[in-house]
């Protein structure tokens with residue numbers, strides 16, 4: 154039945170290079186009304202680039218785009234909107250200093266006699282939130298919202314345009330399970346109303362759950378274009394990375410000795426209202442996972458340990474010594490405590506600096522030779538790290554803003570490893586990185602732990618916790634609700650999710 | 656505690672600064688007549704030019720820009736008004752010509768910023784010198800008196816009942832600025848460009864065009880300040896507005912506008928300008944020498960500005 158309709162959106166032989174760096178070498182596929190197409194590919198495969206071409210942000214070198222069989226020219230986002238295309242960007246298109254309503258109606262405010270009709274805007278915002286099942290204060294300033302809520306606002310904003318083609322670039326990367334379920338529920342309703350949807354994600358399971366078709370990009374070409382029901386996750390991963398990838402658990406090299414003195418000890422730590430009386434220990438060589446819903450205080454807990462937030466009570470001990478209550482990040486780094494933030498855009502990177510400068514940001518003082526910076530050593534070490542994490546870039550000198558989203562995340566991660574941390578605090582380090590890279594990051598995390606460090610890993614990806622962690626703490630409303638130990642308790646995804654919600 | 660954090664401290668800091676400075680001078684300069692209604696009206700009158708220019712500057716700073724060339728624009732505009740009045744004695748033409756000078760200057764700033772993509776700071780550093788230079792050659796450093804009393808009354812020296820016409824103009828410009836800033840899509844676009852430029856572009860805003868218009872509005876306000884200077888002093892000189900730039904920027908920032916853009920208020924900028932005005936007046940009343948006034952003013956400005964920037968540090 155579906156097959157008789159014309160393509161809602163057709164991409165024909167699109168090519169694009171950035172300077173000498175060819176990204177798309179002739180990509181073609183079509184998308185039907187009422188179809189959800191999963192667009193897959195490793196970090197830097199060109200997914201975002203292709204979608205930005207469709208949306209008029211980038212210009213293609215050659216090729217064409219057709220809407221309902223008609224070739225169209227899309228020069229800017231206004232053209233795209235005119236053709237019924239709406240996109241949720243991987244880098245948010247929200248203005249952090251403005252309120253939710255102001256953002257939703259940005260550049261298309263309702264007006265009464267030339268002035269903005271605030272009441273009507275607000276009213277309509279409430280309606281769309283109701284329709285989408287979103288509960289967010291429409292008058293909140295966007296910069297104050299959690300990333301997950303920002304994502305929801307972003308999607309609501311795209312929906313305001315009543316699009317016929319909706320492009321979602323990694324919408325689930327920073328959402329938790331409940332929110333993802335909500336989102337997909339909603340996407341499914343959109344499909345039924347005849348909207349064509351492109352979904353970019355690095356979660357294979359999501360493709361299986363919601364997509365009708367999967368298109369996989371590799372090395373600038375379409376590697377696979379298949380009905381989802383005809384393929385398995387394994388097939389798709391293989392098409393993506395070009396070889397098979399194992400998904401086995403990573404055990405510690407030698408068993409963890411729980412009789413030993415703990416390396417990191419958190420005692421009754423509070424940072425009100427998000428963190429309340431939290432106590433736990435991390436032993437040398439151990440990876441402790443923290444699972445919890447959005448807003449359960451995961452990020453705040455890590456920040457308090459790191460010294461970005463000051464505790465209201467309790468203390469943190471390293472090797473049995475109580476750390477000063479008023480420590481700051483510089484102090485923490487000097488003492489071997491390192492933190493990888495979740496929001497790389499604002500906290501992790503300097504976009505206009507090179508990969509090398511970003512990676513060595515925290516450790517420049519170790520790269521001095523006779524008072525000057527030792528560029529050669531810096532470049533060499535960065536090159537090693539680029540290899541170790543499989544960062545896709547043209548070299549240590551490429552500017553970070555020109556890397557794909559996932560590769561930026563890898564650089565943030567690499568930056569923290571450079572400090573040789575004894576305690577590594579990771580806040581959702583795998584947001585937006587591809588399957589293969591996730592495995593590499595997992596191996597690196599395990600490698601750091603095996604050298605005797607303690608790792609605390611916050612992740613929204615439960616299966617990732619299951620794979621890497623020796624213990625998982627469940628955080629609920631700022632308190633530790635449960636502790637699950639690998640090999641003793643059930644660490645499966647369902648068990649963890651149950652514990653999180655009960 | 657949490658609630659206190661929620662009420663944005665920074666939005667109110669300008670009122671606190673205002674109250675503190677007002678109280679301080681009420682005590683320190685009481686016997687010098689600081690509190691006399693005539694003195695208070697005098698402060699409003701002296702400050703109007705800064706207030707009006709601060710309205711425009713709020714647009715520039717909110718868009719993530721800055722305008723250092725307002726002094727030159729003010730002087731050029733005042734001289735233009737005076738010259739037109741001298742040769743044609745037509746108030747309407749004088750005002751239009753003076754505003755046109757502002758429009759063209761702002762357009763020049765805006766086009767260079769938008770098309771050549773040079774930071775506003777550097778562009779206006781350059782045009783500031785150019786505009787001041789032009790103001791100097793316009794009359795060969797001569798002052799131009801204005802003998803048209805209707806003009807002088809409407810734009811500076813006159814009163815409406817007990818209220819100075821300068822104050823009325825301040826209110827008019829403030830209200831217009833406030834509506835444009837808070838109630839129109841243009842105002843929203845300015846904030847969006849200052850808040851996150853790529854995101855604004857993705858949202859379909861023509862960011863370069865918005866920047867250009869923000870600079871035009873800034874220069875128009877500076878030009879209007881020039882008209883008020885001309886009316887108030889019954890003439891024009893190339894030095895009018897010369898030292899105002901920093902006061903204008905300080906007023907805007909004390910008023911709660913984020914120096915990096917994306918957030919601000921017009922009302923705050925006006926109150927901020929009155930804080931600056933009270934400082935100038937109060938320090939003078941207290942009999943400080945010019946050099947002492949400068950030092951005291953600098954210190955108070957730094958304190959007020961650092962209070963209003965407090966929030967930015969938290970993250």
Ligand SMILES: Nc1ncnc2c1ncn2[C@@H]1O[C@H](COP(=O)(O)OP(=O)(O)OP(=O)(O)O)[C@@H](O)[C@H]1O
Nearest residue numbers: 171196197198199200201202555556557558559560
């Ligand atoms: N503006 C730019 N200038 C130069 N190179 C760019 C630019 N934007 C993207 N690239 C390069 O194009 C390639 C594809 O990037 P793109 O963002 O499309 O990847 P992606 O498939 O979306 O990856 P991810 O899953 O990590 O988001 C990358 O190698 C990136 O470095």
Ligand SMILES: [Mg+2]
Nearest residue numbers: 201243557558
């Ligand atoms: Mg991408």
